[in-house]
Amino acid sequence: MIGIGLVLVGIVVFGFAVLLSRAKSGKRSSSGSVSYVRRNFMTARELEFFGALRSALPEATIHSQVAMAALIDVKGGNRSSRNSFDRKIFDYVVCAANGFVLYVIELDDRSHSGDAGRRRDAVKDGIAKAAGLRVLRYQSVRTDSQVLRRDFDAMVLLVDSAAKG
Structure with missing residues (x-):
């Protein structure tokens, strides 16, 4: 039982680490919170x-x-x-x-x-x-x-x- 619990905790921690690294690298997360838009060079x-x-x-x-x-x-x-x-x-x-x-x-x-x-x-x-x-x-x-x-x-x-x- 303890072994399965540790594996589940490890999976959850790994999942959070992946989400955090994607957010820091500017990649679009599954929620779409980061996007890049083109803008005009001058007003x-x-x-x-x-x-x-x-x-x-x-x-x-x-x-x-x-x-x-x-x-x-x-x-x-x-x-x-x-x-x-x-x-x-x-x-x-x-x-x-x-x-x-x-x-x-x-x-x-x-x-x-x-x-x-x-x-x-x-x-x-x-x-x-x-x-x-x-x-x-x-x-x-x-x-x-x-x-x-x-x-x-x-x-x-x-x-x-x-x-x-």
């Missing part, structure tokens, strides 16, 4: 601004939704230093024709106006500044193309003067 608002940037800055190469970790690395420190930004995203990265990163753009919306949003922005801006990246923030997808052009020209001048100085 309509982000896509509209991307088009405005491309139109205003035809000689620039513009990338969208770029991980900060693709542009910034950590020297010294520990893993938590990298963890403070490795999952954060820059909305747009503006590069010269040769691929050199000129600056990054953040397109702010309502989520940036509260205390939490301002703290997130300050962290992102501080890390970018420490790495030598300039961050320009725009509030509207309808930012005038002349403003986008003026800012681009100013950033090119800054980069050129820094390279010469």
